Amino acid sequence: MRMTVVLLAGFGGLVLLSLVLIGVFVWRDAKARGMNAAGWTLCAVFLPMFCGLALYLIARANRSADRCPGCRQRISPDFVICPFCGTELKLRCPSCKRTVESNWKLCPSCGTELPQRTPPVVEKKEHWLGWVLAMSILLPLMLIGMLAFSSPLDHGGFSTVQDGPHTIEELFALQPELAKDTALNEWLGECQEDGAYLLWDRQTLAGKDGEKETLVGYLCLRGYTDAELDSDGDANYWGRVGLKIDVTGTAEDGSEPVIWFIRLRADRVGKPVVTLNGNDENVVVEDLEDGQTLTDYIDFYLRAE
DSSP states (O other): OHHHHHHHHHHHHHHHHHHHHHHHHHHHHHHHTTSOHHHHHHHHHHSGGGHHHHHHHHHGGGOOOOBOTTTOOBOOTTOSBOTTTOOBOSEEOTTTOOEEOTTOSBOTTTOOBOOOOOOSSOOOOOHHHHHHHHHHHHHHHHHHHHHHHHSOOOOOOEEEEEEEEEEHHHHHHHOGGGGGOHHHHHHHHHOOSSEEEEEEEEEEEEETTEEEEEEEEEEEEESEEEEEEEEEEEEOTTSOEEEEEEEEEEEOTTOOOEEEEEEEEESSBOOOEEEETTBOTTEEEEEOOTTOOOOOHHHHHHHHO
16 A cells, blocks of 8 residues: 555656646747647646647648847748848858758759858757657556556465464473474574564465465564564555555563464465564564474364364
């Protein structure tokens, strides 16, 4: 949810920036071409999906922004002489006096070699237009990407199980098989400081509905009383289901450690996130090394029943 809000806010800012950019460009360009600057600016800014900008670019095609270097009046690209002041607007061949272009090397009429000269009217480069067109292309693509990113892939459902809190002695009494779990016992021996500790393992199980992944975890809380645990699955944008675990308790030195069993099953499971009293301080999350497997306490318990 928070990511979606951030994406929407960022996209809204880009849309506002693009509208300002388009408005400034159209206003300046329309004014230079003698067009209705206010009307075309409103059209370009307020018509949806950049339709106004597209209409303006079509309408301006027959209106030049060139000006006479002598009197600064607007002129047409096909003018040879300014009708307002008589200034020559085209280069001419020094031999036959016909009009020529500045990049020609020979006169096409008489074959005379042409000197390199700067034309009287130099067309201005439209730096703004490149930015405007880039924004009009990128924004729809960004919108499509944002919609795709903000819609999580189908995760196929999930189920969670938790059991506890138990003292370590109670847990082992309920399921003696846990005493044979070397990884679990070594981990419990490392949980010596006050805080929350999670040991978890991702396992793959084959069933009649195909393969599913299982997150098996044990959470140990040391140094807290009145402990409570709340866990739930949390689907991410790539179809994985993570496990959000929130542990609460009152800090008390010397209090007996307690432990919970937690399990999450889904088509694909992600990494668990643990908070202690609303933050991640004094929280240690450890992923079991490859080649080792944590005992599923509930499965053993059900089989024992």
